[in-house]
Amino acid sequence: MNSINRLLTSAAIGVAMGASSFAAYAETPANMLVIANRIDDVTTLDPAESFEFAGSDISRNVYSRLVYLDPLDLAAGYQPGLAESWEVSEDGKTITFTMREGVTFHSGNPVRAEDAAYSLQRAVILNKTPAFILTQFGFTPENATETIKADGNKLMITTDKQYATSFVLNCLTATIGGIVDKETVMANEVDGDMGNTWLKTNSAGSGPYTMAGWKPNESVTLEAYPDYYGGAPTMERVIVRHVLESASQRLLLERGDIDIARNLNPEDIAGVMEAGGIKVEDELKGRLMYLSLNQKHPELSKPEVRQAIKYLIDYEGMKDSFLKGQYTIHQNFLPATYLGASEENPFSLNIEKAKELLAAAGVEGLEIETGVREAQERMEIAQSLQNTFAQAGITLNITVGTAKQILARYRARELDMYLGAWGPDYPDPQTNAGTFAYNPDNSDEANATGLLAWRNAWDTGGLTPKVEAAVTEGDRDKRVQMYQDIQAEFREISPFAIMFQQIEQSALRDNVMNWSTGQAVTSAAYWQVTK
Amino acid sequence: MALTEDNNERRPTRAPLSDTLWPALKTAVRTLSSIAVTLLGLLFITFIIGRVMPIDPVLSIVGERASQSTYDAVYEQLGLDKPLIVQFLYYLWDVLHLDFGTSLLNARPVSEDIARVFPATLELATLGILFGVILGVPLGVLAAVRKGSWIDQVARVLALVGYSMPIFWLGLMGLLIFYGILGWVGGPGRVGIFYVDVVPSVTGMILIDAALDGNWDVFKDAFSHIILPASLLGYYSLAYISRMTRSFMLEQLSAEYITTARVKGMSEWDVIWKHAFKNIRVQLITVIALSYAGLLEGSVLTEIIFSWPGIGSYITTALLSADMNAVLGGTVVVGLVFILLNIFSDLLYKVFDPRAK
Secondary structure (H helix, E strand, C coil): CCCCHHHHHHHHHHHHHHHCCCCCCCCCCEEEEEECCCCCCCCCCCCCCCCHHHHHHHHHHHHHCEECCCCHHHHCCEEEEEEEEEEEECCCEEECCCCCCECCCCCCCCCCCCHHHHHHHHHHHHHHHHHHHHHHCCCCCHHHHHHHHEECCCEEEEECCCCCHHHHHHCCCCCHCCCHHHHHHHHEEEEEEHHHHHHHHCCCCEEEEEEEEEECEEEEEECCCCCCCCCCCCCCEEEEEEEECHHHHHHHHHHCCCCEEEECCHHHHHHHHCCCCEEEEEEEEEEEEEEECCCCCCCCCCHHHHHHCCCCCCCHHCCCCCCCCCCCEEECCCCCCCCCCCCCCCCCCCCCHHHHHHHHCCCCCEEEEEEEEEEHHHHHHHHHHHHHHHHHCCCCEEEEHHHHHHHHHHHHHCCEEEEEECCCCCCCCHHHHHHHCCCCCCCCHHHCCCCCHHHHCCCCHHHHHHHHHCCCCCCHHHHHHHHHHHHHHHHHHHHEEEEEEEEEEEEEEEECCCEHHHHHHHCEEEECEEE | CCCHHHHHHHHHCCHHHHHHHHHHHHHHHHHHHHHHHHHHHHHHHHHHHHHHCCHHHHHHHHCCCCCCHHHHHHHHHHHCCCCCHHHHHHHHHHHHHHCCECCCCCEEHHHHEEEEECCCCCCHHHHHHHHHHHHHHHHHHHHHHCCHHHHHHHHHHEEEEEHHCHHHHHHHHHHHHHHCCCCCCCCCCCHHHCCCCCCCCCCCCCHHHHHHCCCCCCHHHHHHHHHHHHHHHHHHHHHHHHHHHHHHHHHHCHHHHHHHHHHHHCCHHHHHHHHHHHHHHHHHHHHHHHHHHHHCCCHHHHHHCCCCCCCHHHHHHHCCCCCHHHHHHHHHHHHHHHHHHHHHHHHHHHHHHHEEE
């Protein structure tokens, strides 16, 4: 549905609501949480494979991890989960976890160190898309059983070199750190797939909820696990309904047939804010909107041009118009709420300054092409950039295409400029530092398509060793400072203009308390919710 | 022997069995061949379109930040490294064994997905077409008989609105008024949250399953959810069917045999329904069958607005995610529906029109 239709529809609903009152609304049961969300991105329920937003939400509530993030205190960082404590060896390479006693899987089987070892080994051996979160510590399918071992109630993991303990533990809070019930999974193994096929559509966890049903593109139903080690959740049943259309979500919420609507557009958010009995909660998410300049381009590789581009972006104008309520200005590669995040946003639209910088670089009549994927907000940003660039004499040609078309050219280092989005993979600063500011081999032959710095042919100007140092720093405070220093330098010299950070707005019935979508660092949690 | 010969001579002449069986067999073979060729063509074209469209099925699975080795492994796993024709032949071989493959996106057998989403569409489309036929045909007949009267004008306006009003707009307004404000009908979804998975799925159509189970609470709730989207689809069918009925009827009513019937003193009721209407039945069957087939393809926008998990949104989601197994499976089902409806129409022609025998 295009934006005009969307606006018209929301306006019509608003007018109709203003002119009439709703019929007495229903109410969901006190022990049940009903959420409307887009869940068509759920492709698998296997924690070793799941890497999408809605899938991660399910996983976070079904699988427990060695360490976890408390949804009521995310700023506190990782907390003991299935592991009640841990010790780090003198060489800093081995972490020994002591497992919590008396915890059981949904099947009734006890949670053992052996299950934890098997879960992490299997994630490495299966080597699905998110496996890099673990393999970056030197675990390989060949050495997994040697580097990840169980001994009685202890689990030992040995990395290939010393890393910051916070880095390793942060990674274990990710979806891939979900601990599966080895016996149940092995009983469903087919042709040596370590139960992957079965776990795609079933679950074997020990989290606060059990999977009661998943109908693709329709609904997910979770039932509370009464023996959850953290205490039985208040919401005994959680139903996540796939409702694609914002206006439909709004009607369901206003009628009281759902408790939470997660995908309302700005017009509907504005509408429900005026309705009685509904509140709107904002949370910063990890998604960043950025533009990047290919350093193979002779003009775009000039430092003054890179700076000029950052002054040619109408941050405020976009934030207050078509991105209103959906994005906030953020000019650093670590999203706010991340360890080491910076709140410095030094750039604003300044045409005169940009012109001076372009003149200093000897650049005149510059014409560049930007690739944009066919998403409404990105195309609107591109049009805004086209307008402000033109004021400084830069012609911006916008090429709109599908993900396949645009990403293929971006990964092949063929675009002059790319306008896109990036979301972190796990709740540690390395997730973004390791792609924006890290590029050990800038040659074409390196083909490091996973690194954003490489895609833009940027050698990082000396930031690569600093990122390597930060990832091994054991002292948390020092580590924070290191990332802030890296970002300060990055803002000035990099060919990236980070522009915005996403805000997720959830609309809730006002009796819903303790709702958390997980901010930028993790996924939604249901077990702490009360009504 | 003589008696037998005599008896034989006196028996009514009957064509030998081979003379009646052979044409029937030939017709059956011709029909089946036609179905097979149509499906083959449909599969081939859909397959090729799926392979050349600018959506990458590998990226859909591994995500944009997967390493090159992961990308390559999945590329190979999907068989995309093989020539197109080989890929197609592999697929065809599986289909011949009734294996539509596994959805790339949700890892379930496509046949299971279709068994879940198609009954939802079938239920909605059937109610919709019933609504369209029951109201649309009499309205069209009345509009033709009372040409130029206020009934004709009302029918014209109804049809015009039906043709021109965007379905998502009408759907949302319907939801707003009948669900949001009046509370007369259920909201988006097939049943309310209290009735999810309450009755065992036998046919996949909740109304029928609830009736079979004798659970009338579920039946009422499901009916309150389906009535609005079904009416909406029915309204669009009504617009088309009533206009076509009117047009067919006008043609008949101006024919000489109608004048003759009236001159002979036949009642107007008999003139209209026993003569004129009788002669438009064959044309109407085509119109209704096409309309029904259109609804069975799934109305994507209606399904989106009403969160109705039908085959239209299933195929669309699959297409946008390059889940070609799901797209091809869905396309085969839709193709089969068209073919079966055509065959059914042909059979009805023969019932209603002796010349077609």
